Amino acid sequence: MSSPTTxxxxxxxxxPEGWPTLDNFTIVDTEVPRPGPGxxxxxxxxxxxxxYMRGRMSAAKSYAEPxxxxxxxxxxxxxxxxxxxxxxxxxxDVVLHGLGxxxxxxxEAAHAARVDPEAAPLSTYLGVLGMTGLTAYAGLLDVAxxxxxxxxxxxxxxGAVGSVVGQLAKxxxxxxxxxxxxxxxxxRHLREDxxxxxxxxxxxxxxxxxxxxxxxxxxxVYFDNVGGDHLEAxxxxxxxxxxxxxxxxxxxxxxxxxxxxxRNLTKVxxxxxxxxxxxxxxxxxxxxxxxxxxxxxxxxxxxxxxETVVEGIRNAPQAFLxxxxxxxxxxxxxxx
Numbered sequence: 241m242s243s244p245t246t247x248x249x250x251x252x253x254x255x256p257e258g259w260p261t262l263d264n265f266t267i268v269d270t271e272v273p274r275p276g277p278g279x280x281x282x283x284x285x286x287x288x289x290x291x292y293m294r295g296r297m298s299a300a301k302s303y304a305e306p307x308x309x310x311x312x313x314x315x316x317x318x319x320x321x322x323x324x325x326x327x328x329x330x331x332x333d334v335v336l337h338g339l340g341x342x343x344x345x346x347x348e349a350a351h352a353a354r355v356d357p358e359a360a361p362l363s364t365y366l367g368v369l370g371m372t373g374l375t376a377y378a379g380l381l382d383v384a385x386x387x388x389x390x391x392x393x394x395x396x397x398x399g400a401v402g403s404v405v406g407q408l409a410k411x412x413x414x415x416x417x418x419x420x421x422x423x424x425x426x427x428r429h430l431r432e433d434x435x436x437x438x439x440x441x442x443x444x445x446x447x448x449x450x451x452x453x454x455x456x457x458x459x460x461v462y463f464d465n466v467g468g469d470h471l472e473a474x475x476x477x478x479x480x481x482x483x484x485x486x487x488x489x490x491x492x493x494x495x496x497x498x499x500x501x502x503r504n505l506t507k508v509x510x511x512x513x514x515x516x517x518x519x520x521x522x523x524x525x526x527x528x529x530x531x532x533x534x535x536x537x538x539x540x541x542x543x544x545x546x547e548t549v550v551e552g553i554r555n556a557p558q559a560f561l562x563x564x565x566x567x568x569x570x571x572x573x574x575x576x
Contacts, residue, residue: 244283247272247344248553249312256297259494260564264297265557273346274323280335280347281323287340287553287574288316288366289560290400291465294493303519313341316371318355318362329354336365343553343576360538367400367571368538368545369531371520375487376404376463377530378523381412383516384461384485388413391455393474395419396465397439398426400571401487405463406436407543408534414461418454420447420470422566429569434544447473458482466491472502475513484515494564546570 246269253266275281293315296307307313317340321333326349329335335352339345355365367373379401380386392409396402397419409417419430419439430439438454451459451473458479464471467489474484492499508515537543548568550559556574563572 244272244344246270247342249342250553250556251312252297252307252309254309255299256494258496260294260297260561262557262561267554267557272344275325275346277325278349279325280321280329280349280352282317282319282335282337282339282345282347282352283322284317284319284340284343284345284576285334286318286362286366286576287556288371289556289563289572289574290315290371291488291490291493291564293560294564314338315340316366317345318365319345324349334362336370341553341556360535363547363549363571363573364538364545366573367547368404368543369535372400372571373404373534374523374527374530375520376401376408377534378520378526379463379485379487379518380405380408380461382523382526383518384463384483386412386414386461386483389415390460391416391418391457391479392461392463393418393420393451393455393459393477394463394465395442395470395474396488396490397421397430397436398569399465399566400568402463402465403430403434403546403570404543406430407434409461410435411537411542416455418451418459420450420466426569429546433546442470448476451477461485463487464489468492468499469501472504475502475504475507475511478507478511478513481512481514484513486515486517490564548572550574552576 249268251266256264318336334357336355337347337352392414394402394405398421406417416437419436420442427439427441430436440450447469455477459477462474462484464486465488468491547570
């Protein structure tokens with residue numbers, strides 16, 4: 241079978257102000273690139289779209305370099321090696337790498353990790369057994385130092401990270417696990433499928449009121465994916481010495497004005513709260529332990545994972561916009 245000659249890329253056309261739109265992306269057909277010394281040519285099979293990518297569309301200084309206008313975007317991907325110029329990788333190998341948002345990528349061999357498609361579905365290497373799962377594991381157990389018997393609150397709990405956090409908390413002996421989500425269907429999913437003790441729809445009433453009702457005895461751990469009114473509610477409900485792991489603040493990513501909440505930060509002092517932001521990249525030393533603990537839970541079905549899959553590279557921008565709007569349950573993926 242002859243090798244393809246045309247590749248497709250999604251490029252950043254312009255920097256969004258407020259919510260991104262399809263006009264901020266451009267889709268370009270180009271020639272399939274060729275690998276140089278020390279490189280692999282990979283045909284991507286699945287790519288990840290994630291909330292952190294919204295920040296990289298901005299020129300504002302952050303923990304990661306912004307995407308360049310006019311250049312192809314990038315993110316997690318798994319794909320098949322078509323050509324290799326290095327020992328240790330061969331045609332047909334499946335690898336995990338960071339050059340998604342395109343059908344074909346030239347990847348430095350040093351930045352590719354071989355994965356076994358027989359051991360687990362490819363999508364799990366981008367989700368529950370990949371960055372998503374490690375984020376949940378590190379944030380809950382290393383950053384927030386969850387202990388047996390703790391009451392744990394997870395915002396954005398039906399998302400890729402939050403859904404794993406809640407289940408891990410239950411499996412690790414949390415006394416009560418509470419989750420918020422943006423629809424009644426997602427709330428049912430959290431309770432009936434994922435085993436959350438309590439879940440509520442944050443659109444139905446103020447978060448502070450709903451969390452106070454769900455956690456009459458307060459919370460000990462808060463895993464924050466949302467920020468804003470959720471963070472304010474968590475501070476209000478926090479017990480003395482509660483620990484907050486701040487993973488993301490998706491409620492503010494598209495805001496054009498500073499958020500009104502949290503308005504109760506003075507309570508951080510009296511309650512002696514620990515509030516710590518974290519990036520998964522600082523916790524890769526936990527990866528082997530994470531896989532040893534979590535992979536068997538996934539295989540046995542004790543830890544469930546759900547995916548929302550969109551077909552085709554040309555639909556990646558819409559998948560990204562849908563993810564920001566909360567249209568996904570679990571991990572959002574684009575299958576090529």
